[in-house]
Amino acid sequence: GDSVTQMEGPVTLSEEAFLTINCTYTATGYPSLFWYVQYPGEGLQLLLKATKADDKGSNKGFEATYRKETTSFHLEKGSVQVSDSAVYFCALSDLSGGGTSYGKLTFGQGTILTVHP
Amino acid sequence: NAGVTQTPKFQVLKTGQSMTLQCAQDMNHEYMSWYRQDPGMGLRLIHYSVGAGITDQGEVPNGYNVSRSTTEDFPLRLLSAAPSQTSVYFCASSPRGGVGYEQYFGPGTRLTVT
Numbered sequence: 482g483d484s485v486t487q488m489e490g491p492v493t494l495s496e497e498a499f500l501t502i503n504c505t506y507t508a509t510g511y512p513s514l515f516w517y518v519q520y521p522g523e524g525l526q527l528l529l530k531a532t533k534a535d536d537k538g539s540n541k542g543f544e545a546t547y548r549k550e551t552t553s554f555h556l557e558k559g560s561v562q563v564s565d566s567a568v569y570f571c572a573l574s575d576l577s578g579g580g581t582s583y584g585k586l587t588f589g590q591g592t593i594l595t596v597h598p
Numbered sequence: 599n600a601g602v603t604q605t606p607k608f609q610v611l612k613t614g615q616s617m618t619l620q621c622a623q624d625m626n627h628e629y630m631s632w633y634r635q636d637p638g639m640g641l642r643l644i645h646y647s648v649g650a651g652i653t654d655q656g657e658v659p660n661g662y663n664v665s666r667s668t669t670e671d672f673p674l675r676l677l678s679a680a681p682s683q684t685s686v687y688f689c690a691s692s693p694r695g696g697v698g699y700e701q702y703f704g705p706g707t708r709l710t711v712t
Contacts, residue, residue: 485640513698524602524688524703525641532698570640574697585631585656586701588640 483508487571487589494561494596502556502592504545504571512573514538514547514554515586519568528556528569561596568593600624602704604689610710611679619674619707621689627702629695630672634658634685635706641688647672648695679711 488503506512513532517525529538534549543558554571571589605620623630631646643656647666661683663675672691676683686708690701 511697515700517703522705524705525690526703527700530698530700572640574699585643585646586633586641588642590638590640 483512483573483575483587485571485573485587485589487569487592490591491593491595494594496563496596496598497560498596500556500558500561500565500594502569502571502594504554504556504589506552506554506571506573508552508573508575510575512575514545515572515574516543516545516554516556517570517572517588519570519591521567525570561594563596563598566594566596602689602691602702604687604704604707606707607705608708610712611676612712613679613681615679617676617679619676619687619689619709621672621674621704622670623672623689623691623702624670625691625693625702626669627691627693628669629693629699629701630666630689630691631656631701632662632664632672632674633688633690635688636685644674644687646695676709681711683709684711685709 484507515530516528518528519525529540531538531547537546545556568591570591572586602623632644633641635641642658645664647653689704692699692701
């Protein structure tokens with residue numbers, strides 16, 4: 482079945498540092514890939530997405546490129562801020578697998594990011 | 599436009615009790631789903647619905663029931679609560695099911711079963 486693996490956390494950085502959160506996936510079909518962010522006490526929000534190979538998703542200074550050859554979708558930001566402190570989830574959706582997969586998002590375990598001033 | 603709303607925000611149940619978690623969306627979305635979030639496991643799909651009157655099981659459906667009588671509402675029922683159901687529950691909706699659609703999440707319900 483489908484699966485998503487994220488780098489082990491938590492990640493602690495100083496403000497203005499460079500961020501990378503690794504994400505690799507296994508999928509039967511041709512998935513769409515997502516990064517969701519969860520701020521403390523809130524639900525998940527879509528951060529960015531990519532629907533085909535070599536697409537780059539970007540939002541709020543974050544970027545991720547869909548790499549089919551390495552089955553990866555690593556999240557990067559050049560200069561993090563304290564307000565970026567949150568939990569980040571990599572996820573995929575894939576139509577293969579029939580009824581129980583329809584519309585389903587398969588999530589990684591989440592990476593806690595803390596940014597200090 | 600309130601998006602996806604969930605009630606209650608917090609709930610404590612005793613083992614064996616039943617309850618319903620409420621979820622509503624005002625975006626006229628066809629697809630709605632319930633996930634549970636457990637530490638170190640990401641989110642896992644419990645049940646989903648592709649439209650009013652149509653529901654199906656996700657990967658962890660045991661102990662939960664759903665129904666979808668209207669486009670807007672998608673309640674999740676715990677039939678006989680167990681400590682293993684202690685979790686944070688998220689409802690989500692998207693315009694349609696399938697690959698590539700963004701899902702919009704509610705703020706969550708934190709459930710503790712003692």
